[in-house]
Amino acid sequence: DVKVTQSSRYLVKRTGEKVFLECVQDMDHENMFWYRQDPGLGLRLIYFSYDVKMKEKGDIPEGYSVSREKKERFSLILESASTNQTSMYLCASSSTPAGTKNIQYFGAGTRLSVL
Amino acid sequence: AQKITQTQPGMFVQEKEAVTLDCTYDTSDPGYGLFWYKQPSSGEMIFLIYQGSYDQQNATEGRYSLNFQKARKSANLVISASQLGDSAMYFCAMDMEYGNKLVFGAGTILRVKS
Numbered sequence: 001d002v003k004v005t006q007s008s009r010y011l012v013k014r015t016g017e018k019v020f021l022e023c024v025q026d027m028d029h030e031n032m033f034w035y036r037q038d039p040g041l042g043l044r045l046i047y048f049s050y051d052v053k054m055k056e057k058g059d060i061p062e063g064y065s066v067s068r069e070k071k072e073r074f075s076l077i078l079e080s081a082s083t084n085q086t087s088m089y090l091c092a093s094s095s096t097p098a099g100t101k102n103i104q105y106f107g108a109g110t111r112l113s114v115l
Numbered sequence: 116a117q118k119i120t121q122t123q124p125g126m127f128v129q130e131k132e133a134v135t136l137d138c139t140y141d142t143s144d145p146g147y148g149l150f151w152y153k154q155p156s157s158g159e160m161i162f163l164i165y166q167g168s169y170d171q172q173n174a175t176e177g178r179y180s181l182n183f184q185k186a187r188k189s190a191n192l193v194i195s196a197s198q199l200g201d202s203a204m205y206f207c208a209m210d211m212e213y214g215n216k217l218v219f220g221a222g223t224i225l226r227v228k229s
Contacts, residue, residue: 009158031215040221042119042121042220042221043160043206043219045217048215050215058216088158090158090160092160096215101148102148102215102216102217103150103162103165104162104217105162106152106159106160106161107159108157108159109158109159111158
């Protein structure tokens, strides 16, 4: 089974703190993704990566950065946390699909509260 | 731009009955994939079923089936014989033929009543 592990289930941080969310996958997947989930908005893509040291902006990259130094690990960084970044963060990974069958496998999510 | 619309914020269904969750999509690409994911209260997104735009038959996976109507651009999820464990948030998503990104709808909360 594919396993995507997010380092924390719950985090509470203060405004202005630098926050690291870690994600590790064990299936040698090329692609990794960070989403945030808010009620009524579904999942929105923050950043994704097709390979080590490669990253691309998603739909809502402002206020975030990412790091992918190893294939299995993809980190999301909030440089200076703000209250509007309080959300559920989901990490996913996938192999490069044949055709359109791009099944993404998700971690359990990190619920971040910024006070 | 591609878009997924789920018009039902919440649904109730009696245990053992069937339920249909609606999903419509918008794309001008000829090749695309449609997905359904389940998110229980624990938070993890679980892949349920996939339908390719070129597939001739509707996808089925156990109690899940996808009612794919290409001309109407709809990809409704049908859950047969609902169980209490089916209570969750359900998301419809779409992928493009030459991309690795998924676009998600807002989700539908399903509650199964005993």
